[in-house]
Amino acid sequence: xxxTWNQVLGALPTIFVAITILAQFLAxxxxxxxxxxxxxxxxxxxxxxxxxxxxxxxxxxxxxxxxEVDPYALFFWAVVLIAxxxxxxxxxxxxxxxxxxxxxxxxxxxTSVLGAMALIASRHFAGLFIGLELLSIPLYxxxxxxxxxxxALEAAFKYLILSGAASAFLLFGMALLYAASGQLTYHSxxxxxxxxxxxxxxxxxxxxxxxxxVALMFKLSLVPFHIWTPDVYEGAPAPVGAFLATVSKTAVFxxxxxxxxxxxxxxNTWLIFLIGVIAVVSMLVxxxxxxxxxxxxxxxxxxxxxxxxxxxxxIVAGAPLSIEAVAIYLATYVGTSLGAFGVVALVSSPFxxxxxxxxxxxxxxxxxxxxxxxxxxxxxxxxxxxxLTMGFIGKFFILSVAMxxxxxxxAGAIIIGSGIALxxxxxxxxxxxxxxxxSARELVADAPGLRYGQFIIWLLAALTVLIGIYPSPLIWxxxxxxxxxxx
Amino acid sequence: xxxxxxLFIPFIGGLACWFVSRRNPDSNAxxxxxxxxxxxxxxxxxxxxxxxxxxxxxxxxxxxxxxxxLSVPWIQQFGIAFHLxxxxxxxxxxxxxxxLGMLAIAASWSSVRSRVGLFHANLLWTLGGVIGIxxxxxxFLYFFFWELMLIPxxxxxxxxxxxxxxxxxxxxxxIKFFIYTQTSGLLMLAAILGLVFAYYSETGILTFDYNxxxxxxxxxxxxxxxxxxxxxxxxVKLPSVPFHGWLADTQANSPSSGAADLSGILVKTAxxxxxxxxxxxxxxxxxxxxPFAIALGLISIYYGAVMAFAQNDMKRLISYxxxxxxxxxxxxxxxxxxxxxxxxxxxxxxxxxxxAALFILAGQLYERMGTRDMRQLGGLFGxxxxxxxxxxxFVVASLGMPATANFIGEFLILFGxxxxxxxxxxxxxxxxxxxxxxxxxxxxRVYWGTPQGQETIxxxxxxxxxxxxxxxxxxxxxxxxxxxxxxxxxGTMNDISHWFAAGVIAASQAS
Numbered sequence: 001x002x003x004t005w006n007q008v009l010g011a012l013p014t015i016f017v018a019i020t021i022l023a024q025f026l027a028x029x030x031x032x033x034x035x036x037x038x039x040x041x042x043x044x045x046x047x048x049x050x051x052x053x054x055x056x057x058x059x060x061x062x063x064x065x066x067x068e069v070d071p072y073a074l075f076f077w078a079v080v081l082i083a084x085x086x087x088x089x090x091x092x093x094x095x096x097x098x099x100x101x102x103x104x105x106x107x108x109x110x111t112s113v114l115g116a117m118a119l120i121a122s123r124h125f126a127g128l129f130i131g132l133e134l135l136s137i138p139l140y141x142x143x144x145x146x147x148x149x150x151x152a153l154e155a156a157f158k159y160l161i162l163s164g165a166a167s168a169f170l171l172f173g174m175a176l177l178y179a180a181s182g183q184l185t186y187h188s189x190x191x192x193x194x195x196x197x198x199x200x201x202x203x204x205x206x207x208x209x210x211x212x213x214v215a216l217m218f219k220l221s222l223v224p225f226h227i228w229t230p231d232v233y234e235g236a237p238a239p240v241g242a243f244l245a246t247v248s249k250t251a252v253f254x255x256x257x258x259x260x261x262x263x264x265x266x267x268n269t270w271l272i273f274l275i276g277v278i279a280v281v282s283m284l285v286x287x288x289x290x291x292x293x294x295x296x297x298x299x300x301x302x303x304x305x306x307x308x309x310x311x312x313x314x315i316v317a318g319a320p321l322s323i324e325a326v327a328i329y330l331a332t333y334v335g336t337s338l339g340a341f342g343v344v345a346l347v348s349s350p351f352x353x354x355x356x357x358x359x360x361x362x363x364x365x366x367x368x369x370x371x372x373x374x375x376x377x378x379x380x381x382x383x384x385x386x387x388l389t390m391g392f393i394g395k396f397f398i399l400s401v402a403m404x405x406x407x408x409x410x411a412g413a414i415i416i417g418s419g420i421a422l423x424x425x426x427x428x429x430x431x432x433x434x435x436x437x438x439s440a441r442e443l444v445a446d447a448p449g450l451r452y453g454q455f456i457i458w459l460l461a462a463l464t465v466l467i468g469i470y471p472s473p474l475i476w477x478x479x480x481x482x483x484x485x486x487x
Numbered sequence: 488x489x490x491x492x493x494l495f496i497p498f499i500g501g502l503a504c505w506f507v508s509r510r511n512p513d514s515n516a517x518x519x520x521x522x523x524x525x526x527x528x529x530x531x532x533x534x535x536x537x538x539x540x541x542x543x544x545x546x547x548x549x550x551x552x553x554x555x556x557l558s559v560p561w562i563q564q565f566g567i568a569f570h571l572x573x574x575x576x577x578x579x580x581x582x583x584x585x586x587l588g589m590l591a592i593a594a595s596w597s598s599v600r601s602r603v604g605l606f607h608a609n610l611l612w613t614l615g616g617v618i619g620i621x622x623x624x625x626x627f628l629y630f631f632f633w634e635l636m637l638i639p640x641x642x643x644x645x646x647x648x649x650x651x652x653x654x655x656x657x658x659x660x661x662i663k664f665f666i667y668t669q670t671s672g673l674l675m676l677a678a679i680l681g682l683v684f685a686y687y688s689e690t691g692i693l694t695f696d697y698n699x700x701x702x703x704x705x706x707x708x709x710x711x712x713x714x715x716x717x718x719x720x721x722x723v724k725l726p727s728v729p730f731h732g733w734l735a736d737t738q739a740n741s742p743s744s745g746a747a748d749l750s751g752i753l754v755k756t757a758x759x760x761x762x763x764x765x766x767x768x769x770x771x772x773x774x775x776x777x778p779f780a781i782a783l784g785l786i787s788i789y790y791g792a793v794m795a796f797a798q799n800d801m802k803r804l805i806s807y808x809x810x811x812x813x814x815x816x817x818x819x820x821x822x823x824x825x826x827x828x829x830x831x832x833x834x835x836x837x838x839x840x841x842x843a844a845l846f847i848l849a850g851q852l853y854e855r856m857g858t859r860d861m862r863q864l865g866g867l868f869g870x871x872x873x874x875x876x877x878x879x880x881f882v883v884a885s886l887g888m889p890a891t892a893n894f895i896g897e898f899l900i901l902f903g904x905x906x907x908x909x910x911x912x913x914x915x916x917x918x919x920x921x922x923x924x925x926x927x928x929x930x931x932r933v934y935w936g937t938p939q940g941q942e943t944i945x946x947x948x949x950x951x952x953x954x955x956x957x958x959x960x961x962x963x964x965x966x967x968x969x970x971x972x973x974x975x976x977x978g979t980m981n982d983i984s985h986w987f988a989a990g991v992i993a994a995s996q997a998s
Contacts (some may be wrong), residue, residue: 386669387634396676400565403680411677419670426662430645475564 010061010069013048013077017114020044024107034095037103038449041088041110049081060484065185066127068484073121075327075481076254079334080120080247084113086338086456087243090345092449094239097350098146105145108138109243116251123262123486125174125184128255132170132219135251136163139244143236149353155235162228166218173211180204186263187486206268212259213275219252220308221301223282230293233301238348238355241297242341245304246334253311257326260315261483276316276410282309283417290424296344297357299424300337303383306417307333310398313414317405325401327478329394332382332467336391339379339460343372346454350447359428364436368443371454373432375461382464384425385418390467393474489535490557490571490622493528493581497588497615500524501608501639508604521592521607528618529585532578541575541975550698551982553624554578561628566694570625575975576832580621580759583836586961587753587843588614593954594847595744598854599647606647609639620756624697626679629764633756634672641665647742660733660740667733671723678716682768685709697764706771706997714772717765718780724757725813728787735794738806738846743853745802745846753809753843755835758816762831766820766983770990771997777821781911784817785918792921796928801849801859804929805842808885811922812838812893815900818915822904823987828980829973830899836965836972837884837892844881844958848874851951852933855944861929866938872946875934877955884962886926887919892965899969 008015023040027033052074055061060070067073088109095102115134122128140163144156174184183189189205214225221229233241286305293299311329314322347365348355366373382391395418402411444450467474503524504517539554553572561569573581591610599606616636623629641661648657679695686703687693694700705713723730738748766773773780791811798804812834819831851874852867853859868875884891887898897919905912947955965972 381638384669386638387631388638392634399673399677400680400684403677404684415670415673415677418673419666422666422669423662426641426665430641430658430661433642433646470561472562472564475562479564 006058006061007063009058010055010063011067012051012055013081014114014117016044016048016051017081017110017117020048021107021110021114024103024110028103028107032101032103034092034102034106035448037106038088038092041106042085044110045081045085045088045113049078049085052078052081062123062486063121066124066130067118067121068123068486069121070482070484072254072258072323072327072481072483075477076120076250076330077117079250079331080113080116083243083246083250083334083338084109084116086342086460087239087247089449089452089456090242090342091237091239093349093447093453094237094345094351096447096449097352105142108141108145112136112138112142112243113247116247119251120254120258122255123186123258125178125186129167129170129174131251131255133167135248136167136219139240139248142240142243143232145240146237146351149235151235151354152237153235155232158228158235159232162218166215166225169211169218170215173208173213173215176204176208176211180208185486186259189263206271209268209271213271216252216256217278220249220256221305222278222308222312223285223305226282226286226305229305230289230298230301233304234295234297234357236297237351238297238341238345238357241300242338242345245300245337245341249304249308250330250334253308253326253330257315257323258483260318261323262485272316272318275312276407279309279312279316279410280413282306282312283413284420287417287420287424291420293424294359295357296359296362296428297341297355299428300340303421303424304337306421307383309417310395310414313398313402313407313410316410317401317407319401319405321397321401321404323481323483324475324478325397327481328397328471328474331474331478332390332394335460335463335467336379336382336389339375339457339464340383342453342457342460343376343379346372346450346457347443349450349453350444359431360437362428363431363434366433367436371458371461375457377429377432378461378464380425380429382468384422388468389464390471390474391464392468393471488557489531490555490573492531493573494571494615494619494622496524496527497611497618500527501611501615504607504611505604508607512603517604517607518592518596521611522589524611525585525588525592525614528614529582529589532582532585535573535578536582536975539575539578539975541578541978543978543981550701551979556624561625565627566692566696567627568625568696569628570696571622571628572624572697573622574979575977576759576762576979577621579832579836579972579975580755581618583839584614584617584621586957587839590843590847590954590957591745593950594850595742596950598744598850599742602646606643609642612639613643617756621759625695626683626697626700626764627695629697630672630676630679633675633760634669636756637665637668637672644737644741648740649743657740660736664733664737667723667730671720671730674716675720678713678720681709681713681716685713701767703768705769706993710769710772711775714765714769714776717760717769718776721757721760721765722783724760725755725816726757726810727783727813727817728790728810729783731787731791731810734810735798735803735806739800739803743859744850745843748806748843748846753839753846755813755816755839758813758820758831758835761820762828762979762983766823766990767986770986771993772990773821773987774823774991774994775998777823777991780821781818781908784814784821785911785914787811787814787817788915788918789814789921792918792925795925796921799861801852801861801864801929801933802846804861804925805845805849808922808925809838809842811918812842812885814918815897815915818904818911819900822900822907822911823984823991824903824907825980825984827900827903827907828984829976830896830901830903832896832976832980833892833965833969833972834896834900837896837962840958840961840965841881841884841891841893844877844955844962845885847954847958848878848881851947861932864933865936866934867944868934870938870940870942870944872943873952873955874947877959878934879930880959881962882926882930884966886922890963890966892962892969895966895969 119131218225290302382389385391385395508517555573557571559569619632645661795807819827
């Protein structure tokens with residue numbers, strides 16, 4: 001009995017999120033009002049966020065065979081919840097111009113957050129699959145939410161079809177692992193692997209892991225599974241872009257790292273080397289392809305490929321510092337991406353058919369909306385990893401991990417990649433301060449909820465500088481976010 | 488306390504400039520605030536220079552004697568502290584930065600008209616970053632300022648850049664500048680991390696502190712690679728051939744008053760970095776590397792001089808001449824004797840002052856003539872009041888005429904290096920002849936020759952006159968009484984030359 005309550009306690013944040021979804025349904029049946037639905041979303045996610053603080057003292061808690069609520073999960077739950085909050089707040093002014101039902105967006109968003117949370121805490125293949133699908137399926141709907149624009153519809157279909165293929169890979173990989181080991185939890189795989197290493201089942205295990213990796217890498221858009229990224233980023237409405245770039249990436253990367261840490265099935269020199277090669281290629285290809293883009297959303301899409309490439313360094317290193325480095329890098333990257341996409345969303349608000357994402361739309365933004373422009377400039381600097389911004393702290397940690405593990409070639413690739421990346425980040429940044437052309441799109445100042453969106457941007461910008469100057473609290477949180485390996 | 492004052496005044500002043508001119512964009516308030524904050528940095532530095540004790544320490548120490556020191560924990564998990572320190576070397580560099588800062592503000596008084604507050608904010612932030620570089624003795628903090636300086640510098644070039652020949656050139660130049668320095672900076676960061684982790688595996692202490700890392704004995708290939716990381720970062724910034732590609736473009740496209748050149752580029756952060764970090768942290772690897780560095784120095788001397796001669800744009804000529812000057816610095820650094828290192832300091836100060844003067848003159852000339860193309864100028868002597876006279880002074884200074892600071896610098900470097908490598912000195916001396924050629928050629932093409940008109944063009948204003956007089960006085964003081972600089976830096980240079988000598992011995996034993 002006690003144990004049951006303990007498990008309920010562990011699941012409390014997810015229960016809050018689930019209740020939020022129910023409350024949203026109820027709210028919609030009583031009266032359709034985006035204000036109310038959004039308010040329910042904000043309250044629900046904040047309650048869940050608060051319950052995380054209370055849980056810190058009790059972690060780790062195993063919730064059933066499927067989930068493990070350890071400090072690692074709590075850290076990334078917080079990241080995901082904050083990203084969900086920001087995404088929903090950007091959506092308010094954005095959807096004000098959308099001439100159709102607006103409330104369902106928030107329901108989809110919260111459902112997706114729930115999936116991300118399940119994914120982060122999963123320690124069993126069933127949990128992994130449930131989480132991944134619960135994260136992805138609402139996303140199709142969100143990407144296609146402004147379904148009258150062709151680009152959004154196209155993006156959603158692309159994502160749907162390729163995601164489906166990736167899920168098939170994932171399931172097949174799991175099936176192979178199960179066939180070879182008879183186990184479905186990450187941890188017990190290692191026992192089977194220890195027994196079966198060197199025998200014929202070894203190849204099956206490796207193939208299974210490879211298949212799963214393909215699926216996860218697709219979600220992370222690593223080269224060569226990156227083709228969909230720029231189109232989907234460009235086609236999706238800007239708030240969805242913010243969500244996709246942060247929640248989805250964080251959750252999938254978190255589970256990938258947990259899998260690698262918990263399950264020594266992955267201890268294979270060749271596999272690790274291959275991941276290293278993929279990381280390097282992702283850094284280079286992502287940055288090079290971003291050079292010639294004129295659409296800020298596409299630029300962010302390509303740059304995300306490179307950023308995940310940097311992150312893979314930590315997995316290749318497998319060093320004690322890796323988890324901390326990933327936690328810090330993802331947290332800073334999420335904050336920065338939210339800020340950048342948020343500015344795009346607010347500049348495009350309210351929705352009127354096409355986002356103001358072309359680089360010319362940002363020309364001279366400083367003279368119209370100084371706060372937004374300075375925030376955008378900070379976000380670009382942070383993405384480029386310049387000191388005084390939190391992006392630098394992330395890059396510093398990743399570079400530290402690479403150097404501490406003697407991975408010179410990866411460190412070199414990070415340096416070259418960052419050098420290339422400067423070009424397009426600076427281009428966006430400089431445009432903000434140029435003279436504003438007469439033909440520029442009018443900025444609407446009074447979309448409902450715009451104030452809240454701007455508040456979030458302002459908060460993210462302040463956080464970018466604060467963590468850039470004094471990162472100790474974040475480092476302290478990240479160093480506490482350890483993965484629990486079941487005995 | 489004083490160190491914080493020196494460091495934060497420019498940043499606070501910059502913010503003040505920005506806010507003041509947002510209220511009232513047309514007033515001169517931002518300029519006065521900027522000038523005042525640089526003066527507030529200069530005056531305490533000056534009093535330290537008069538009052539500080541920079542005599543040679545009686546014993547050789549393993550870490551430098553800091554005249555002032557301040558350490559506050561910052562990121563404890565990594566052993567990173569907000570650690571500032573000031574010795575004779577940093578003092579001279581801070582003074583140089585504040586003087587050039589004041590001149591930059593004065594020089595752009597009338598030529599910057601748009602977004603005045605933001606301009607001065609960026610100018611002061613650049614200078615704040617530069618001063619931070621000179622004061623930081625925690626390697627993380629040092630890197631922090633090294634990169635911090637780039638951002639306002641980028642804006643100075645990108646937003647107020649000069650576009651004479653084609654549109655958008657200054658944007659490209661700004662991006663080129665940023666990419667060059669940032670990428671090489673990351674290389675340095677990787678080297679710093681390598682050094683820190685090497686020290687960690689040696690002693691079990693994770694620290695970025697300069698004083699402690701001086702005790703890290705990284706040698707062999709690993710030390711050599713780390714040293715290269717530092718060296719390349721500094722060689723890009725110096726610049727030395729083959730990393731000089733950004734300099735001429737950047738300077739030709741930076742604001743025409745020369746403000747950006749003065750504030751960011753001319754303050755020789757790279758020479759300081761080589762002196763402070765590369766030589767002391769990796770004495771053995773540096774000694775092994777010395778022949779290559781000296782070869783690069785020689786190439787820079789000749790390459791810079793020949794390229795300077797071939798330019799039509801006055802600012803490009805001056806920037807190539809500074810590449811040539813930096814070749815001497817490189818030779819002095821890697822000769823490593825006490826005299827040569829002292830010469831390096833004088834050369835850095837002298838080159839900064841004379842080049843700054845030539846840039847400001849080019850800016851003033853541009854304001855009057857509307858061009859910097861030397862093919863369209865000529866015969867200006869006698870038509871511009873005192874301006875050509877000042878130009879003559881700094882042209883001969885830049886070719887190393889006795890009584891100017893440049894002479895002392897070059898003389899000490901060559902004299903100090905002669906005992907170690909006489910042939911290099913012989914070859915390098917030839918470069919001074921080429922310096923005379925390009926410098927006099929500049930004089931000839933711009934100021935002599937047949938006049939293109941008779942009427943007098945606007946004479947120098949009092950402000951411009953004052954700037955030039957200040958520069959002349961500094962050049963003459965350092966040129967005639969070099970001990971004003973040398974006595975302040977002797978302690979630091981003595982340490983570095985001894986560490987380097989130990990490195991030379993270790994390297995010869997290793998091979």
